[in-house]
């Protein structure tokens with residue numbers, strides 16, 4: 179199993195090109211199931227999760243092509259890919275494929291809308307919490323679907339003639355359930371209103387893609403989405419938005435090590451809450467035409483309290499990285515994780531660097547220390563893993579991060595991007 183070796187202490191200086199967002203690319207790929215015409219996606223990141231979803235899409239009969247770089251296009255830009263679901267050959271998404279990645283469950287929406295039936299394995303349990311699918315089933319039933327759970331599969335059938343528009347009020351905000359019901363509703367008969375919808379920029383990226391494919395959606399970017407069902411969707415070309423979690427991660431890395439980083443292509447408006455928190459720590463943030471500049475020169479890190487919450491508030495996907503930063507702050511920081519009940523797996527690993535963190539239910543209290551010391555640590559999930567890399571970049575001496583396959587799910591060329599900016603970091607194979 180590959181590991182990462184780091185020697186901490188170097189400031190980060192230079193430029194990092196932000197990749198396309200994993201959490202937008204995945205549902206955009208799934209949206210291609212809604213039409214028999216090709217959907218072209220630009221700026222798709224090269225990630226293990228994208229590869230895994232490709233396998234799932236191919237199993238449904240989707241033809242996938244990866245195109246070369248355009249003339250004059252910089253090296254390192256995301257892939258341009260075509261997804262062509264001319265015929266859906268199989269409406270089953272099997273356990274072997276779905277259990278590896280939660281987002282693959284979302285195929286249930288388009289399959290049900292277009293083919294009127296779907297058999298999708300329940301997604302696997304994940305290290306960050308139980309992650310039920312009740313909100314998906316609630317929404318799909320409201321659209322008229324009949325749902326059974328059979329041998330670990332959700333078996334869904336649309337009524338004769340297809341799904342029927344409905345007024346759905348989600349009792350809780352869910353990104354995945356919003357993506358799924360939004361996609362399903364585009365081909366339903368009549369109007370669907372989704373209240374308490376997720377407002378994450380990735381949902382907006384998908385909604386705009388659906389509009390480009392001929393869907394009728396209003397309220398994009400708000401808590402209430404209204405969808406007028408149409409008979410058919412068509413092909414389109416859509417760009418994946420830059421990854422706000424990758425942006426926030428590198429911003430926190432620079433805040434922790436000190437230095438001066440330009441995050442090229444970053445969209446600060448997608449992470450205002452996190453940048454506000456970061457500014458509170460004493461990190462200098464400037465929006466520039468090319469992206470976001472992050473600087474911390476010599477001054478200490480101030481402690482700040484944070485609660486995670488759905489967009490536009492502080493994202494749970496940056497909680498672990500921010501906690502790493504707070505381990506070296508002046509003073510005490512309180513972090514409350516309100517989205518996932520078990521997203522503190524990095525706490526025990528950060529303690530190996532000498533961090534002082536106490537957890538009581540949702541609340542983590544971090545007492546900052548002037549220095550951390552490198553250690554052998556184990557990655558437990560995607561964002562937890564990168565929090566260990568951030569800690570290692572600032573710690574004295576050598577750090578080895580084990581089980582880094584989690585990192586490859588969501589961070590494109592992480593070692594290369596960091597080492598180009600002065601970090602001493604390498605991948606150890608085997």
Ligand SMILES: CC(=O)N[C@H]1[C@@H](OP(=O)(O)OP(=O)(O)OC[C@H]2O[C@@H](n3ccc(=O)[nH]c3=O)[C@H](O)[C@@H]2O)O[C@H](CO)[C@@H](O)[C@@H]1O
Nearest residue numbers: 201281309310311312313314351352353354494495517518
């Ligand atoms: C691929 C992707 O985009 N993943 C993101 C997505 O995950 P995902 O879409 O799985 O997260 P949700 O927004 O659905 O989860 C939010 C909360 O709702 C709960 N819930 C969800 C569905 C359901 O049917 N019942 C239920 O109770 C979850 O357990 C969790 O407590 O949003 C999360 C919250 O921003 C991010 O951390 C993930 O990175």
Ligand SMILES: C=C(OP(=O)(O)O)C(=O)O
Nearest residue numbers: 280281304495560561588
């Ligand atoms: C939790 C995440 O992903 P997933 O929902 O695919 O597990 C994440 O991207 O941090």
